[in-house]
Amino acid sequence: MTTTTPRPVELDDVQGLLRFGYSHHTEACFLLLRVKDPAAARAWLAQAPVTTAVEAKPVPATAMQVAISGPGLAALGIPDDLAAGFSEEFLAGMAGDEDRSRRLGDLDSSHPSNWAWGAGDAVPHVLLLLYALPGHLADWRRSLEAELASGFTLQAELDTADLAGREPFGFRDGLSQPEVDWERRRPVEDRDRLEYGNLTCLGEFLLGYPNEYGLYTDRPLLDPGRDPGVLLPRAEDRPELADLGRNGSYLVLRELRQxxxxxxxxxxxxxxxxxxxxxxxxxxxxxxxxxxxxxxxxxxxxxxxxxxxxxxxxxxxxxxxxxxxxxxxxxxxxxxxxxxxxxxxxxxxxxxxxxxxxxxxxRFHRILRRGRAFGTPPVPEQALAEPPPTAGTGLHFICLGANIGRQFExxxxxxxxxxxxxxxxxxxxxxxxxxxxxxxxxxxxxxxxxxxxxxxxxxxxxxxxxxxRGGGYFFLPGIRALRYMTRPR
Ligand code: HEM
Structure with missing residues (x-):
């Protein structure tokens, strides 16, 4: 049997959130944007300083990640036949139908009809995730908002709070994560493994690589004629096609009030x-x-x-x-x-x-969690002693995975x-x-x-x-895919 050494991961094409939790970046906020002017929006995204998965020393003062929703692809002018190559769950959206809401438990006061954002006309097109070292967020965010104004309207800003590694109920959070196989050490034949292990195939989190079944998850693959400038990587499993999914992932965001x-x-x-x-x-x-x-x-x-x-x-x-x-x-x-x-x-x-x-x-249902807390929760003793605070607190739950249906859902x-x-x-x-x-x-x-x-x-x-209180499915593209989707045309 011949074994071929798998191609190394192009870390400079992967958004950093897949590899880092940005834990030094204790200040963060998430901007929900709607496209106002597609050409201006594309022009801004084409040069956006997106932070990659390459390890930088010292850590940068700020880090930005960009994700796009299903309706966002259309709003940016991505052709329908190309968008159709993304997964059904992503295209339908988190609040897309009653059946999905029921399965996710989004009922009663959590029903999408009660959400602050994410349902009907309130689905954001673009999600901008901003992370900053202490003291570096406010000015950066203000100048970004000014830059964004020509192409986008700012639908909502999700602020976060640094609770020193705890979630609002008071528990330490962010402890257990799958170990992503960045070095591609896991042999594909290992797919019948029964014992619990934490090392998880790259393809569970990044599109364009084999997953825990030893297969490549479906994603948009293009005739090379649609990528004459060879902006996109070629597909590992079908080298004759350009891979719009490679090095990208799906991102699930849910605003959970606790x-x-x-x-x-x-x-x-x-x-x-x-x-x-x-x-x-x-x-x-x-x-x-x-x-x-x-x-x-x-x-x-x-x-x-x-x-x-x-x-x-x-x-x-x-x-x-x-x-x-x-x-x-x-x-x-x-x-x-x-x-x-x-x-x-x-x-x-x-x-x-x-x-x-x-x-x-x-092992077929692991997720990478990247959530952030918001609000000022009472510590348990205060919760018992004082009247409940009125301001909301909770978790902006975020998880990443190559298959929303098999993982998050x-x-x-x-x-x-x-x-x-x-x-x-x-x-x-x-x-x-x-x-x-x-x-x-x-x-x-x-x-x-x-x-x-x-x-x-x-x-x-x-x-x-x-x-x-809100939620959505997004695609966190590889850097080259982002440049391809936002190139001038
Ligand atoms: C307000 C909502 C939530 C709270 C307060 C919460 C709290 C916690 C806490 C305290 C832990 C243990 C610490 C750790 O291992 O990081 C944990 C682990 C975890 N949570 Fe949540 N969580 C919430 C929502 C969710 C949701 C929506 C999902 C998935 C759909 C989820 C999936 C997980 C997973 C996969 C683990 C790790 C389990 C393990 O590997 O041992 N959580 N959560």
Whole structure:
């Protein structure tokens, strides 16, 4: 068998957000833009100083990333047949149809009809993500806004807050991320791997590279006649075609408002005022301690653990946010140990465990999270003592992936909103669940905490703690693709 060395990644063609969280850049804001004058908008984007994935030392004072929505492609004058090569989810948009909203759990007060942006005529065309070292954002942002005025109208500005690595409920955030295989070390034959591993094929996050199935995700591939200046890279799997997707990714943005006071007060009330117990329940709901430590005994560091060591969910409940969002080694459900059990399961003789199939093959459903907090949340003690603050706080949730349907939408709908996740009756994600009954009338507002010495502790009647205020799907193009799409014509 011959093995060919894969082409190295063109880091100077990749937007930096795929490789860096910009954690030194504690100031950030996201501008939602609508195209006013397509030629002026293209001219600005064609020279926009987009920061690449090449490591710079010292880190630059500012970093800019550019992403474009489905309607944004049309507004910028990208031909329809070319845009049609992007994924169906991206083109339909996050608020594109009722079925999608239902699957994502965007119901009731989180329904797109109540959003501040992202639905109907309020879908942004371009998303500009600005990151800056302390003290460098305000002036830069002001001068950019002046430059943008000829081509765009500023639809909304999403400000962020530096909460020193915590999210508004008070937990450390941004800890577990897939390790992206930038060196292309993972052999493609590795695709039948069953054990949990963190090293994830580049093609799960970047278009134009093999994914965890050993395949190239569909993306717009062009006849070279449409790229006479050879602005675009050629496709690795079909070198006769120009690859508009290569080095790009999809970006999901959701503005999630968190009821911090509501969470802590409800838990304190359920615990009869026992604050240690309330805190333990909150940690069980997240699946980690407030300071980020794992609840799994023997965990190495913050992320060296899986759930094989906790088959009964005694340390990290099955329904905890992090166990839903990434069930890790749940390729086979808890209890499927040993080769015979696996074979039985593989052959389908284990019908009783079918509901647990929802947690199959976690490596096909990884996401890179790049969210930022906003607002000034009360710390848990204040949330209990003072009247709830009026200003909103929450998370501008951002994730990246090459396949919105298989990654973000699957995690959000099957695992986070799934009311049958891991065979749990009547539960959704304890932080994010919408709490409405399922289509079969089954409740979704409970949370079970397994106990070694008796039946599960069940918390029921959970209020709605997280509301969606806006959202959208975007394409984060490679630098050459951005230049191609915005070239003068
Ligand atoms: C306001 C909303 C949310 C809050 C407060 C929240 C909070 C957290 C916290 C505290 C962690 C543990 C720290 C870490 O590993 O980084 C975490 C992990 C995670 N969350 Fe969320 N999250 C929210 C929304 C979401 C959404 C919408 C998704 C996906 C659709 C998601 C997916 C994940 C994933 C994949 C992990 C890592 C799990 C692991 O690998 O162990 N989260 N989240």
């Amino acid at each position: 009821d911090v006071a509501g969470l802590w007060r409800w838990l304190a009330q359920q615990a009869g005022g026992d604050l240690d117990r309330a805190r333990d329940w909150a940690e069980a709901m997240v699946g980690r301690k407030l300071d980020g430590r794992s609840r799994i005994p023997g965990a190495r560091g913050l992320n060296g653990f899986d759930y094989a060591a906790d088959p009964e969910g005694l340390h990290c409940p099955f329904g905890a946010h992090i166990r839903r969002a990434n069930p890790r080694n749940a390729d086979y459900p808890a209890g499927t140990r040993g080769i015979l059990a696996r074979v039985r399961r593989f052959l389908g003789f284990d019908a009783g465990a079918l509901p647990q199939d929802l947690v199959a093959s976690t 699957f995690v959000q709908s099957a695992w986070i909103q799934g009311t049958r996740f891991a065979g749990l009756p009547g539960e959704g994600d304890p932080l994010l669940g919408h709490r409405l009954p399922g289509p079969d009338g089954a409740p979704s507002d409970c949370f079970s905490i397994p106990r070694a010495d008796g039946p599960d502790q069940r918390l029921c009647g959970l209020p709605h703690f997280v509301e969606v």
